[in-house]
Amino acid sequence: MTTRERVRTTHALILRRRDVHDADRLLTVLTPRDGKQELLAKGARKTMSRKAGHLELFTHAALVVAQGRTWDIVTEAQTIESFRHLRQELHAIGAASYVCELVDCFSESDDDNQPVWDLALAVLRELDAAAQQPAETVPPNLLRWFDLQLLSLAGFQPQLFACVACETALEPALNFVSLAAGGVFCPRCAAHRDDVEPLDADTLKVLRFMQSHPWPEVSRVNVRPPILRRVESLLQRYLIIVLERHLKSADFLRRLQHLAPSTTTPPPAPATPS
Ligand SMILES: [Zn+2]
Numbered sequence: 678m679t680t681r682e683r684v685r686t687t688h689a690l691i692l693r694r695r696d697v698h699d700a701d702r703l704l705t706v707l708t709p710r711d712g713k714q715e716l717l718a719k720g721a722r723k724t725m726s727r728k729a730g731h732l733e734l735f736t737h738a739a740l741v742v743a744q745g746r747t748w749d750i751v752t753e754a755q756t757i758e759s760f761r762h763l764r765q766e767l768h769a770i771g772a773a774s775y776v777c778e779l780v781d782c783f784s785e786s787d788d789d790n791q792p793v794w795d796l797a798l799a800v801l802r803e804l805d806a807a808a809q810q811p812a813e814t815v816p817p818n819l820l821r822w823f824d825l826q827l828l829s830l831a832g833f834q835p836q837l838f839a840c841v842a843c844e845t846a847l848e849p850a851l852n853f854v855s856l857a858a859g860g861v862f863c864p865r866c867a868a869h870r871d872d873v874e875p876l877d878a879d880t881l882k883v884l885r886f887m888q889s890h891p892w893p894e895v896s897r898v899n900v901r902p903p904i905l906r907r908v909e910s911l912l913q914r915y916l917i918i919v920l921e922r923h924l925k926s927a928d929f930l931r932r933l934q935h936l937a938p939s940t941t942t943p944p945p946a947p948a949t950p951s
Pocket of ligand 1: 840841842843844845862863864865866867
């Protein structure tokens with residue numbers, strides 16, 4: 678732990694909340710300079726609480742935080758970006774929950790990580806803008822682009838351009854991927870391994886493009902659904918290996934794919950879809 682000011686101000690993204698004591702909430706937030714923090718919002722569950730509205734899930738708020746004994750305490754909160762559309766529609770809730778869960782998993786406390794902060798905010802802005810459209814869909818490439826960018830920032834960037842073993846540039850042909858090794862092998866090197874699976878040239882091309890280009894360019898690429906599904910499958914399995922756990926929100930999103938494209942009734946919580 679670094680030594681702290683007794684009172685400090687910070688921007689924060691509300692990633693997670695849980696009820697504690699009679700009327701309090703414990704918030705898990707991402708901050709740009711101090712990484713992930715657990716903060717106590719006293720009285721936040723009271724109906725008259727002035728702070729509560731500024732501390733909703735997925736909200737970007739400016740906070741005044743006082744040093745506390747067990748947890749530091751939120752003394753003032755002001756909404757900067759409410760992202761309110763992310764709380765109104767099932768697919769948007771699912772996608773925003775996924776972004777927050779993954780950021781939560783990959784963030785440490787007291788870790789200055791402005792790039793992760795910038796990435797999380799950028800993705801939530803895209804999701805919120807999309808949720809305001811009549812079609813209310815999550816932009817198709819967005820979460821996969823987010824996966825790859827976050828993996829890179831967290832130091833788990835999959836190696837997609839040169840063979841993991843011999844380091845020669847990969848040809849745009851059939852190659853082989855090892856999720857355990859975190860990258861792609863050329864056919865020659867893959868012949869000696871039993872932990873690889875085939876990776877077709879189209880899927881590799883999409884993965885590489887998403888890894889190495891900014892969102893405005895990735896958003897304009899029309900990826901065929903079967904290829905996007907292969908990209909998703911690879912990245913989800915890779916994330917499970919890296920994190921050594923399943924993502925609740927990813928399971929929720931997968932179940933949503935079997936529902937109608939839109940519904941206007943928000944569910945009680947992402948973990949308990951109807
Ligand atoms: Zn090789």
